[in-house]
Amino acid sequence: MTAVGIAVLAGVIASNPPLIMGIVLMTSAFSMGNLFAVSEKNNLSTLYGLLPVRKQQIVIARYIFTLLVGILNVALATILTFAVSFLINITMSNLTFTAWLCGSFFLFCLLISIQFPIYFGYDFSKVSAIANMPVIIFFITGSALIRKCPELFNRTINYFIHNQYMIWLIGVVGALLLLGISMILSSALYKKRELKTP
């Protein structure tokens, strides 16, 4: 709820309501690691080892749950974006809305795709700091690239302006593909992992 409040505030202050979607989904992605924290704290690996359920099913279930949370957050963020737009009297173009929506969802899936295999492969308490490193490196590299090659960035933006269907294709289909690949990797890592007992 705090994250939602901060997101709304940021959207209002920046007079950029779609920013709400970005912040809500990013925060949501980082907080999904709590699933693993709770699991580790409560010895759930022991419970999983006792239940008649395959490790792969545990991985799939966690990804599906996370995806559902992501979709719910997309819905919530969209509603808030429109509400704030209306309240502060800012009009959004279709392109702006689509870009922010698909971009936020893609980022959500990208973050999950990077973090989850690390969490499935190793104890959360040991890797929680490291799991965020690839994401941080990605953003630093991306920012540096944009600054170093503004023409490339502008060309990319122009391309998407003239091929808006690609925003949906990459933002949604590409994101889901990323999640699928991540899930396969997580399954492989989790299968090799020994389940702990208290």
Added chain:
Amino acid sequence: MRNAIEIKGLRKEYRDFSLNDITFSLPTGHIMGFVGQNGAGKTTTIRLILNMTARNNGSIRILGMDNIAQEQQIKQDIGAVFDDIFFVENWKVSEVEKAIKSFYTNWNSALYYQYITDFSVPINKKVKELSRGMKMKLMLAGAMSHNAKLLILDEPTSGIDPVARNELLEILSTYVSDGEKSIFFSTHITTDLEKIADYIAVIDKGDLFYTGTRDDLLTRFYLIKGGLNELTGELRERIIGLSTYRTEFQGLVPVAEKTIRRLSGNIIMETPTIDDILVHISKLKTHE
């Protein structure tokens, strides 16, 4: 008679510990105590049985099925309890049932709540608010509510008071009374074994020292005691796990060695307890 557990040549290697060629069986309808000191390999063996860790060699059959090839099928028919709770601490007792029942085809909610009532576990309390004994009983209720044919318990009585421990042992004795269910439990509290175990497996530093009936184990050795002046060189060589104190010595000798009395007239030979056997065989390993 089918065995509930059949283990042959089980081997598991870690960097600083290994389980070596463990072989034993638990006949259906009986209780086996798996005993050894801390770090002997009891929990490792249980984790291998449950396929929570991969083995390096050997075979494990549970209820007649291979524990890897038919893992999901086996886990429908077994329940397990460990010495610490493995439910989310904020779940209420009623929520524990909701969380796990859908995984089992034979889950019996009425039976779960019957156990909860019989064990006096408060339904509306959160897991974290339960005492250690209550947590054990909760895990046991969960393990027994899907008609499990085999219960595997890893040190279920450690850290709980004598009254709760006795209650737990009574529950376990009743559970196998129909002759169809079996219990395998590890412990280093040997008095529990003396109360309910039909079979015993003794493990020491990764090696299986003994497997068989409890009575057979207790009649296999004599506990030998005497004054230090009675301890001759020949006697010293024959004693297993010799302990020397200020004025006396103690150790084990195989029953077949009853002629040992001739070596020294004033030594005492008596039936050991399981504790005595554990203490002295561990000393044997230390000195090798």
